[in-house]
Amino acid sequence: MATSRAPLRFAEAVSATVAESARSGFFFDFDGTIAPIMRDPGAVFPVPGAVERLQELARLVDRVAVVSARPAAFLSDRFSAAPHVRLFGLYGMQTVIDGRVRTDAEAEPWTPVMRRLAAEAASELPGEVLVEDKALLVALHYRAVPSLRGAVERWCSHKAAELGLREQYGRMVVELRPPVELDKGTVVLRESETLTRAWYFGDDLSDGRAFDALRGREARDPAFMGVRVAVANGETGDELARLADFTVDRPEDTPTLLDQVISAFPGRRAASHPG
């Protein structure tokens, strides 16, 4: 099921992780990686078995985290049954500490700008564009009408230049966000500082930053092993898969791959799959 894309063999990656479990970590993107892609972002829940696998892994290694563009409150709701899983939302601009959402101090002052931007998007763009107002981020979805991609991209480029914002392209979505130096790569780099093994699972362009962060760390520290797992999909193309050590075909396969990891720990069986 897992396909090796590089010299690293899956069994080697697993045994090296088990051998250094106290200094190992697993990091997961959410949408398209451990959750299905759907028309309505609000209707998305993790694939069957994902929450249980992440919680199980969190008992076995130093840390497990979800690193997503979703708001931290959304992640908190979806992972309420996995209290040991760390949650980083809005590309690291939010995190959940002791059950409370904390927002990055540099990003927070941009809230009024981003709220106004969401209102402008709703009034200036065609009604078929779904405006997802995430308080500090505005996501403009054209999944319902893919032919609106050009109009959405032009509007975003214009607004980014006018307001000094950053653009992030994704799966039938363009996002505008404050110009703070946080992304999935900076989160993973910081969170894996004390680790010698770190796995990252992703499906989209923004996940490339996390893959790059692991590569960079490997280059600086020969004792460090990064493991990149891509969830293949036609929308992102093969760009991420080419950078990955292993690929799975769809989010529903991620828990199955995690079963292979979990069952390698002494005395462990994977959590039973509810699906």
Ligand SMILES: O=P(O)(O)OC[C@H]1O[C@H](O[C@H]2O[C@H](CO)[C@@H](O)[C@H](O)[C@H]2O)[C@H](O)[C@@H](O)[C@@H]1O
């Ligand atoms: O970092 P992620 O957790 O992968 O979040 C990336 C974006 O995911 C969501 O959009 C994507 O999934 C939607 C639901 O399946 C789908 O309708 C949309 O076309 C995809 O782009 C989320 O709604 C965005 O806010 C995230 O930026």
